[in-house]
Amino acid sequence: MEILSSRILVRPTDPATSLTFYRDTLGLAIHREFPGGTVFYLGAGLLELSGRGTAGDRANLALWLQVRDLETTQRDLRERGVTIVREAREEPWGLREMWIADPDGVRIVLVEIPENHPMRKDQR
Template sequence: MDVLSSRVLVHPRDPDATKAFYRDTLGLAVYREFPGGTVFFLGGGFLEVVGEGRSGPTPDMALWLQVRDLAATVAELRAKGVEPEKGPQREPWGLDEAWISDPDGTRIVLVEIPADHPLRVDVRSQ
């Protein structure tokens, strides 16, 4: 399989509220819009908010968003009325994480990778 692009699809119960959350609250840039959907830039991928869902989120799925400065990101979101479900903390696996949710309850894990974490090691020099 030769994957050329990828997207995460979210089918919200309230499309307008969910689009506004990702666009206005999180500040994600719009890649494209079409009747019934909006695609947002999501770092190296895309998030497509499309159609309408019925069942709501599952605890088995989360969006993992790496940010440059977790404390500043959480402060910015709090100023916009988003209170983290789990505040910033260093996890046992060495990443700094905070959890928020979109209007439908889809968990969003905000992650800052510390400078000394193995994910930042340049393996080309080893």
């Protein structure tokens, strides 16, 4: 199987609130819009908000987003009124992480990869 591109699909319970969160609060750039949906850039990936979901357990879903500077990101999000679910800290595996959640409770893990981490050295 050859994968040419990919995106994460999120079916929000309140599309307008989720659109505001991802577009305005997080400041994600829009890749494209279509009737009933918006696709955002996520670095080399894409996030599509479309359709309407139902409330349910989102515990098995998380977005992993790499940022350049986690401390600055945490400060900026806090200033925008985003609730920090877990403060920025260094994990045992060497990454710096903090957690937030979208309006439906989808966990968003914001990650800074330190200069000396193996993920920076092996860029296959």
